[in-house]
Amino acid sequence: MDRWLTFDCFGTLIDWRHGIRTTGELLFPGHGPAFLDAYIALEADVESEGSFKRYRAVLTDTTRRAAKQLALDLKPDDATALVSTIPYWPPFADVGAALADLRREGWKFALLTNCDRDIIALTQRRLPANFDAVVTAEDVSAYKPSPAHFRLFQSTFASSAGAWIHVAQSYFHDIQPTSELGITRIWVNRQGEKSDPSLADAVIRGLDELPETVSRLSKVR
DSSP states (O other), rough: OOOOEEEEOOOBBBBBHHHHHHHHHSSSTOHHHHHHHHHHHHHHHHHSSSSOOOOHHHHHHHHHHHHHTTTTOOOOOGEEEEHGGGGGBBBOTTTTHHHHHHHHTEEEEEESSSOOOHHHHHGGGSSSSSSEEEHHHHHTTTTSTTTTHHHHHHHHGOOOOOSSEEEESIIIOOOOOOOOOOOOEEEETOOOOOOOOGGGSEEOOOSGGGGHHEEEEEHOO
């Protein structure tokens, strides 16, 4: 039976903080870190407002709001800067070796991402491994922490899988909903957050710890 590892992409595999901060610095020299903090604080609200909107609209609207909150001069043509730069955001240095080890162990990989299909297709060119399946926000017309990504993956692939483990950095978007759904989950706590670690089946600081952690969890399930 297939064994699946599903991954959140941005923040887990792709260094989205670097991407947002660097883009913010290009737009507003000297204000990249402040732009990053404002963007992160606002994005989930933009995603949850009104009817579903594609992620490129979320990126653009959140950029406008972050600039306004910080009283920064955003040129109208620059509101889509994150849409333009996101395909070039780099993966974390620990991703390649971890995924190579896990692939050798026979695991299949899927991305469950709050993103558009075309954006994630461009992002995948940066990832040092091929993925066997992708579920986007565009596919389910919802953003995590909605359970829609997980339910679609489960009905399509995991209902007959020998094992399924979800791997993610975001406590809010991924660890909380997978805990409620009873999905085995590994929290990649890259930022040293203080949220309750007992909500995850395992907590790691980076993907260098992932192969051993996956091996341990898969043996006890």
